[in-house]
Amino acid sequence: MKHNFRNWPVLLVLFIFSLPLLIMLTFLVVDTFTTKVPGTLVPNAFTLHHFRFLWTDLDDGRWGIYGVTLNTFIFAASTAAVVTAISVMAGYALSRLSFPARGFFLGSLIVLHAFPTVTLIIAIFLILQILGLYNTLIGVIIVKTALELPFGIWVMKGFYDTVPWEIEMAGVQDGASRFTVWWKLILPQVQPGLMAILIFSFLSGWSEFVLPMVLNPGTDAQVLSTYLATLLLDTNTNSDFNLISAVGLFYALPVVIIYLIFQNKLMNIYGGGTKG
Amino acid sequence: MQRSSWLGLAFLSPALIVVLLFFLMPVILTGIFAFTNMSTATGVKGGSYVLNASSLRALTDAGLPDVTRSQIESAGYRVDERGLAALAEAHGQAVAEEFSKNHAGEVFTKRRDVERALKDLSSNPIRKTRDRKAAADLFKRSILNQRYETLDAFEAALNEAGIPKPDRPLITEIAYTGWTWTTANFDLLLSLDSTWQYAKNTGIYVTFTLAFNVVFGLFLAITTFYLPAAQATAFRAIWFLPRILPPVLYIVMWRWFTWDTGFISTVLSGFGVSSKNWMLDTEYHAWVTVILINGFVGASMGMIVFSSAIRAIPASMLYASEVDGASRWQQVWYIILPQLRWPILFITSYQTMSLLTSFEYIYLSTDGGPGGSTEVWALAAFHTALNNYGGNLQYGLGATYALLLVVIGVLASLFYLRLFNFKNLLTKPRIEG
Amino acid sequence: MRISITNFTKTFGDTTVIKDMSLEIESGEMLALLGPSGCGKSTTLFSICGIHRMNAGRLRFGDKDVTKRPPQERNVGVVFQNYALYPHMDVHANIAFPLKVRKEPRAEIDRKVLEIAALVHIEELLQRKPSQLSGGQQQRVALARALVRKPDILLLDEPLANLDAKLRLEMRSEIRRIQQQTGITAVLVTHDQVEAMSMCDRIALMNKGDIVQVCKPKEMYDNPASDFVAGFLGNPPIAFLDGIANDGEIRLANSEVALRLPSNVIDLSNGTQLRLGIRPEFFQPENDMKVTGKVSFVETQGREDLFDVTLTNGAVLRSIQSRGGDIKLGDEVTWGISREHILAFGPGGERL
16 A cells, blocks of 8 residues: 555654754753763764762752652652552443432542543642642642542553453352452452553643642652753753753653653553543 | 441442542632732731832722821830830839830831930939830831731731721722632733633643544554454554553653654655754644644553443454455445444543543643643643743632633533443442341 | 253243243253244243343252252353353363362363364364454354353353354264264254254254254144144245145136145044145156146256246245256146045144
8 A cells, every 4th residue: 555655755754843853852862971162063072971869869958869869759650559449440430330310420430530630630629728728749649649549440441341241140159248259359350451551540640730830849759850950940950951851851760761661552542532 | 327338438438538638628628729929028927017118009099098008117116105104114114104204195207216305304214225116116016017917916016006997998908919709810811911811721632632542543543443353452552552552751752852862853854854843833834843742742641441341342343344345445334433433432531531631641742832832721821820031929810710611611521420320330239238 | 961941931122032931851862942133032042041031930950949040050061152262261171160260270171172173173272362263163162162161051052153064064964973972962953953953953944932842853844733834844845735625636726626624634624724735756757746837946056946827816826846847937837645645634733
């Protein structure tokens, strides 16, 4: 089908359009390892100086990068774990179990799934203040979990829907309780979904910026996104792009690695699920 | 109730609790907060009652009679039964009786005067200054600059100071430091010029970004469809990166690209153009940058959705069109695009929603600048309530801005419910036991 | 274990699928629930095993009322149409699952699994995953899993529908052998009359949520209770002639042809609407009650030939004959009906 068309014009146009992104990505990496004479773009020496934040604390009383990284990991990992655990249960209930007002819950799920959560940030900020969870990592984790949940439940429900009913019926007939059926027979069938939710919500937590910025602005439990943002918005540092890029590269490394491993799975979930 | 009902509810309950607390509550509370004057000054929890210089000024402005005003000011130290009893307790009946004989019913405005009166007692029974100060305080009845935690305590104090009853509600209202119910936010919103500016900015932002997202998403999907697999994968991976990279890092790259020491400036300086900040120097540049930043991210989503829709078109249809002699352009126009109607509708409605409400990228790149020219509605809500240079965060007003978005969000979500053909989802569980 | 269903009703939303049905299944018997799709036979099966709840009526296993019992407490083994093997477990684990759920000791489980595997001839497959098995093997595993815990009742939901023709023949006799060896009460749901007739002791023929007839296969074939039963059983199918009774004869609709009625219905009053069923094997050249028509269809089936003969009024009779003649399409033939084998039905389809 494709042989009677020439590819190179398309390729050229695509390449030109992609050029800004390619340049940004290339220099993001190049800049962090080299020095340049100001006003030029060609690097003249290799250096690890821009990665100094890895072995010395940056001046002005910022937290060490490793503490911030640990916070970020705790934030992303616990969000992912809780979202997955709750989604795996709620998704099953919505897909397979009968209980009062099931239709209503399903409808609410769709509504929540499509709902733009950023609009709630002001109310959530005030709720956390009232609950006394403002400026704590745990508060941000809970909020992030809540906002990711509708998506997680939706995806999990989709995975459960594809498991044949007969497997469940057979399990019940074999004498197993509904809980045992779920745990021993159905859960193993939806493991791909479980992995997808886990990866997706980890990445989402790792990249999250608005929630930690608004709900956890203190320096005690900073995460990498807010750490990088302060470097970027602080007039003392905001033109030192070598340093900022280096921190950014360090920050994005896990994301890129996970992306490279699970590329196809992620493309599906970003495309199929509507969140993002 | 079947037994699986219990399991179902048990399985659902963690999700329910979290969702109720952080979805339903915020939606309702946004509506509630919009009708309050909550701000940094009023605090979030209930307030207390304080009369100070500024509230006195406010009272005068509100038409408080001067008599009452001077009553408030002069209600300093009053030699009354209660004070005398306390004095007797601390320093003996005799002292109290003598003090009562000389000064009963008198009002002192300053503590120093009370101390002097105590000192002037015949035997000078309270010798230490510190004790005298404490004794004077026993008669303190002032309500100025005092913090009363409850309404009852404040009213009792007004009563004691002898403030006339008709004036009390006004005084109570002004003395209250906490937030109160009000519809002033809506009036303010409608009267401010900036409101219309935000609405206009949002219109520009959503329209242009959306157009870019859909058109460029289509372009990427169609072109990569025709490329050999390896090249297509490479381009898809490049264009997927803006979505997968953390937003802050993505903005770092853009800021570097447009900064006055950044890429564009450096390249153009070779052609004699003086270096400048290409993101923030003019309104026009700011808009182009904002739209491209959001557009690149949105296009990747369009690309993924459209690509899978194109791949779902039966290959035989494409072969047939080629046998019929269609050019590639005709193939795209007559075969592929008609098949993408639903995905395009989906992307359009979904992205409209998320663009209307998102402010993350704008906040990190232009922060609404230069001079508020890229300040969109959602960013204004955020700035008003959560992040401004003045430091007085107006939660109530911000919630009013957000309320509009919440209402749009709820309506759009209900629209989705229809789009998803809800009835189909309602198949009953097949195990009834 | 004897199964007794009384006044069973099942509705889904507004649609009533089964209404007031009663059925007795004897201990050790294999009964077929036979009927066209949508007749409620699977609903009945799922209600017996407890996956569906009965809206009304009672279900007893032996003396025990199990109407309200959940499936887990009914001790019923089920083989599903698609076998429903657990994909993540190997064959051994699949068969052992019902025993594991009952927390039986390990050694006991292993012993029972091997025993049942020997019965269904899958000893060498125990370490394989379901995806590595052929359809017939999966079927055997499903049977083993259903039987391993010695259920009171075995239910089979279209067990042969997913197999190819050759395997179907093999599994037909295998299932029957295993049922007879274990002596278990079994219910087979099928839409295939051959399956029902060849495997089961009795057949319950269902139509539109009701049981039309319950009896031994041969009896149902020879002595159908209605024209629906007569039409459902038999391949090639029975042919029907409509007409009106007149002096011990039937006058066919829109035709001068009159046929003598069989002796059991000869005294019908004149003018009664009638429907005669004539099976292909009883419309043969040598029979005496002659009818003339044109051959409108010929099908060679190998050992036998099948003919459709269209009468002058448009009615069609079917005949199956051993090969030999050189009858061609369009030939006019005069063949005879065996009078005493005619099945006569009343205007409502009921047997006369």
